[in-house]
Amino acid sequence: MRRIYFLVPNISVTKKIVDELLLAKIEEKHIHVIAKRGTPLEDLPEASLLQKSDFIPAVEQGVALGGATGLLAGLVAVALPPASTVVAGGVLLATTLAGAGVGSWLGGMVGMNVGNRRIKEFEDAIEAGEFLVLADVAPERVDQIEALIKQHIPQVEVEKTEPRIPAFP
Structure with missing residues (x-):
């Protein structure tokens, strides 16, 4: 899956974009909207804590470290x-797994409290009242979805396309 970012000027255009994505058979669970804190999103799919925080990258870094x-x-x-050499393999495996477990737990705890680095560049626009729409689409559909959105809503700018996202958030 690839994540496409659209910076949208207001809620009515955001609703149009979400409708277009749904008509293009993008499931609602793959559409996320981020707005200024306190902004009512009405029936729009709000981004979860996993999209708003750095939880997943922090867990990945914690496992590795x-x-x-x-x-x-x-x-x-x-x-x-x-x-002894007989016990050595078990010791190495146990300490590596224990380290990875503790690292992922600590990384996740830190990541939950840190804003998502990928949406950091959009913070000023979001605070100014714009909406950030994130759409997770199959790689072969990225160009099609971008063209579809621009065809129906020309004022929307495709800000960036993320090369890869985890499959589970």
């Missing part, structure tokens, strides 16, 4: 005298 730290700790433990 925690796993590497756990592996290093396991190598140190194996190098110490009483460890």
Whole structure:
């Protein structure tokens, strides 16, 4: 899936965009709208905490960093005298998994409290009253969806297309 970002000037145009995306057979769960805090979105699909925060990238970084730290700790433990080569594989696996688990938990906790880095560049426009629409579409449909939106709503600018998004948020 690819995420397309549309910066939209007002709620009526935002509704038109969401309707166009739904008519193009983009499921509502793949459409997210971000607005200034306190702005009523009426029946528009609001972005969840996963889209608004850096939770997913922080968990990914935590797994990598925690796993590497756990592996290093396991190598140190194996190098110490009483460890045997039979137990060494188990020690390495256990410390790597434990490190990855702790790293992902801590990374997720930090990521929930940090705004999404990918939408940081849109903060000023959102605070000025504009709406950010995120649409998750199949890679082969990106050009089609962008053209469809621009054809019906020419004042909308496609701000950027994200190369990849996780499949589960």
